[in-house]
Amino acid sequence: MSVKILLIDDETDYSETVGFWLMAHGYQVRTASSGIEGLKAIEDELPDIVFLDFLMPGMDGLAILREIRGKHLELPVVMVSAYASEDKMKEAGRIGISGIFSKGTELSEAARLINKTLMEMRGGHERNNAGYK
Amino acid sequence: MREIMPVTNKEIIYHSKFFENILGSMIDILVVANPDATVRFVNHAALNALQYSVEDVNGIPVGRLFDDNDLNFFELIKQLVTNGELRNKGINLISKNGEKIPVVMNGTLIRNEENRIQSIVIIARDMREIFNLITELTQFNEELEERVDRRTDELRVAKEASEEAFRKLQQTQAQLVQSDKMASIGQLAAGIAHEINNPTGFVSSNLKTLNEYIIDIRGLLREYDALLQSCSHISDESVLSGVRHIEEFKKKIDVSFLLNDIEQIFAETQDGMRRIGKIVKDFKEFSHTGSDKPEYADINNGLESTMNIVWNEIKYKAEVKTMYGDIPQVLCYPQQLNQVFMNILVNAAHAIDGKGVISVSTRIRNDNVLVEISDTGSGISPEHLPRIFDPFFTTKPVGKGTGLGLAVAYAIIRKHNGEITVNSIVGAGTTFTICIPIESGQLKQIIRG
Numbered sequence: 005m006s007v008k009i010l011l012i013d014d015e016t017d018y019s020e021t022v023g024f025w026l027m028a029h030g031y032q033v034r035t036a037s038s039g040i041e042g043l044k045a046i047e048d049e050l051p052d053i054v055f056l057d058f059l060m061p062g063m064d065g066l067a068i069l070r071e072i073r074g075k076h077l078e079l080p081v082v083m084v085s086a087y088a089s090e091d092k093m094k095e096a097g098r099i100g101i102s103g104i105f106s107k108g109t110e111l112s113e114a115a116r117l118i119n120k121t122l123m124e125m126r127g128g129h130e131r132n133n134a135g136y137k
Numbered sequence: 138m139r140e141i142m143p144v145t146n147k148e149i150i151y152h153s154k155f156f157e158n159i160l161g162s163m164i165d166i167l168v169v170a171n172p173d174a175t176v177r178f179v180n181h182a183a184l185n186a187l188q189y190s191v192e193d194v195n196g197i198p199v200g201r202l203f204d205d206n207d208l209n210f211f212e213l214i215k216q217l218v219t220n221g222e223l224r225n226k227g228i229n230l231i232s233k234n235g236e237k238i239p240v241v242m243n244g245t246l247i248r249n250e251e252n253r254i255q256s257i258v259i260i261a262r263d264m265r266e267i268f269n270l271i272t273e274l275t276q277f278n279e280e281l282e283e284r285v286d287r288r289t290d291e292l293r294v295a296k297e298a299s300e301e302a303f304r305k306l307q308q309t310q311a312q313l314v315q316s317d318k319m320a321s322i323g324q325l326a327a328g329i330a331h332e333i334n335n336p337t338g339f340v341s342s343n344l345k346t347l348n349e350y351i352i353d354i355r356g357l358l359r360e361y362d363a364l365l366q367s368c369s370h371i372s373d374e375s376v377l378s379g380v381r382h383i384e385e386f387k388k389k390i391d392v393s394f395l396l397n398d399i400e401q402i403f404a405e406t407q408d409g410m411r412r413i414g415k416i417v418k419d420f421k422e423f424s425h426t427g428s429d430k431p432e433y434a435d436i437n438n439g440l441e442s443t444m445n446i447v448w449n450e451i452k453y454k455a456e457v458k459t460m461y462g463d464i465p466q467v468l469c470y471p472q473q474l475n476q477v478f479m480n481i482l483v484n485a486a487h488a489i490d491g492k493g494v495i496s497v498s499t500r501i502r503n504d505n506v507l508v509e510i511s512d513t514g515s516g517i518s519p520e521h522l523p524r525i526f527d528p529f530f531t532t533k534p535v536g537k538g539t540g541l542g543l544a545v546a547y548a549i550i551r552k553h554n555g556e557i558t559v560n561s562i563v564g565a566g567t568t569f570t571i572c573i574p575i576e577s578g579q580l581k582q583i584i585r586g
Binding site: 017020021024025027028029030033 | 170173174175197198199200201203210211214215217218219254
């Protein structure tokens with residue numbers, strides 16, 4: 005079984021691109037376009053990593069993060085954001101995240117950061133990570 | 138059932154064979170990916186290029202076929218997702234054994250009715266052959282450029298050499314023309330000097346003798362005067378009338394003035410003869426016929442005699458200030474250096490409008506003698522300055538200057554292993570500085586034979 009990644013993001017183009025890119029590298033990807041959908045997906049099947057957008061209509065990233073932490077203390081969550089304020093980032097850090105990167109940077113740079121985050125996490129998943137070269 | 142079935146098994150096989158043949162015959166690489174980014178189909182060309190077998194490749198993440206370090210891949214996905222297609226993008230594929238294969242790729246993203254990704258179709262053209270050709274072409278081009286550069290360099294060197302040769306030829310010609318002219322003038326001057334020298338000699342000597350005679354005759358006159366004084370006491374009428382007659386004659390010719398004037402006339406005439414003698418000497422020194430070997434000469438003397446020769450050109454134009462330093466004799470062709478000084482002095486005089494100053498100085502510096510000739514003339518414009526030593530370059534009206542003077546000066550100074558430099562400020566004046574080695578090794582060798 006390969007690493008399971010959950011992308012929670014209301015921007016479909018973005019999650020489709022990142023999702024396809026991750027899949028093309030052998031990750032199992034599931035996408036959710038809202039917080040509710042994302043939380044449901046976590047309950048359905050626990051992912052290895054969650055990429056979570058800060059700003060979404062309805063339930064925002066911080067609220068989802070709190071919800072996730074309520075049940076899954078250990079689940080790695082990487083916050084993704086285009087415009088998050090410093091306060092929000094600090095707050096997210098307090099609640100507990102594995103990483104953070106800005107969507108505002110070049111997408112290729114975001115890809116590099118995702119890659120880096122995954123590489124850092126790979127230690128614990130390596131044996132399972134058949135899909136990744 | 139059979140009647141309403143639109144397609145028979147045979148037909149299905151026929152059609153699938155038909156498409157298989159088409160895809161199999163494609164030269165371009167074809168890769169079809171599933172929505173989960175796994176490989177669904179690759180054609181024969183793709184297997185060939187990537188060196189995978191069908192079993193190897195089906196179902197693997199499509200990213201494995203691309204250069205993972207190439208973040209272009211991410212951009213391509215982004216374009217595919219947002220635009221649904223991409224055209225003519227360059228990227229590297231990776232073969233099974235890790236070889237990078239540069240391709241130009243086109244892609245289309247097909248979505249289903251729910252706008253979900255259904256499949257991705259990638260067609261890529263292996264660019265290795267073309268890139269090799271381009272590399273070869275680039276190399277060839279570089280070689281060609283190098284060759285052109287080399288040829289250009291060779292041509293430039295050849296051009297410089299021929300320009301240098303031409304310049305030398307012009308200089309030689311100028312020098313020939315000038316030295317021919319100078320030789321004729323020199324001969325003429327020497328002839329005149331010789332012709333004048335003889336009469337000058339005997340006129341001077343006669344004047345001296347004449348002066349002695351006159352001194353004697355003045356003595357005699359004094360004796361006669363004394364005699365006249367004593368005769369005035371004699372009461373003989375015939376003696377007295379004789380005395381009166383003489384007194385009247387003395388009055389008539391104003392003897393006292395005459396005697397004074399004779400002295401002055403002698404002084405003036407002797408000065409004139411001295412000057413004629415000096416001119417003759419200068420002519421001789423200037424022309425100096427016969428000697429074409431270097432010799433030790435006093436530059437200050439040379440400057441002085443040259444100045445006398447061109448004095449007529451200078452005297453109404455400039456006041457000449459000289460500062461001759463204490464310099465040793467210089468091994469040189471004196472007459473040629475005189476020619477240089479003459480050319481520069483005449484130019485200096487010509488450069489002065491109205492009245493100005495020409496300063497001539499000599500001094501010693503290291504093993505050289507420096508001669509500086511400055512004028513307060515109109516100066517040389519910056520665009521003319523680099524050309525003034527060029528043969529036949531002149532700013533004087535046609536017929537006035539040959540454009541040879543400074544070219545010859547330059548050549549002569551070079552012959553002495555010296556240097557001639559010029560400094561000029563328009564409206565303020567010009568300074569020529571000549572630097573001549575006291576003993577040039579080259580000239581020393583000529584003397585030794």
